Amino acid sequence: MSQPLVAVSxxxxxxxxxxxxxxxxxxxxxxxxxxxxxxxIVPSFGERLDLDRLLLAVDGVMITGSGSNVHPSMYGGDSSEANGPYDPARDSTTLPLIRKAIDQAVPLLAICRGLQELNVALGGTLAAEIQEQPGKLDHRAPPSDSRDARFALRQTVTVKAGSFLFDVLGATKIKVNSVHRQAVGRLAPQLQAEAVAEDGTVEAVTVRNSRDFALGVQWHPEYWVKSDAPSACIFRAFGNAVRARAAKRSGILGAAG
Known part of the structure; x- marks a missing residue:
């Protein structure tokens, strides 16, 4: 099977x-x-990288989760140590890469921190320590020495009927493994919410009027991709979009040759 190249943060x-x-x-x-x-894997060297050249060589972009947070200076938030840890080198690479991928219609999958980067890249803000806010659930992983327990599918999200994500999953209610302290604050104008948690926290977004696959999820479908149907559906849909772009580009290049 053909394996198109995908840039990973x-x-x-x-x-x-x-x-x-x-x-x-x-x-x-x-x-x-x-x-x-x-x-x-794309090294985080920020403006030293020719990201346009990178996007000519790949057919997709995946922005992963991380233990670090987007630096609040990127969206006018509180840059205190309590909102860390930070990874400014990653920010300087992923934020422009996200914008370029969307502009150039390169399939994009953004996971956890990736969704937050997507929101910030397009002009949105983040809310820190949401578990401390009135009416909000604790979206952090439960204390445990077991990774399976920490990433258990334990929270319900509601998927908007008729949305892009609904078409991918074929369901309006799914169980997910959200393990985050931060979340979307103000949603970027170019994004639309595709799924929310029981407390209203945005758990999935897509890019309005996107010319290709552009999905961000706040949970971790990578963890249970082999055993959880919704997780598998997300990665399969992303892979299909990547292969479709690769095939299209191959046809264009073949015709040009």
């Missing part, structure tokens, strides 16, 4: 006295097994 971490640009395996494995694509 990277965190910048200090490990063993070295600076690493890395992505958790869970996302990469889901990209391969769930979407049938070839993930390429």
């Amino acid at each position: 990277a965190d910048v971490r200090e490990l063993n006295n070295h600076t690493w640009h890395a992505t958790p395996q869970q996302y990469l494995a889901a990209a391969v097994s769930g979407a049938g694509i070839f993930p390429l």
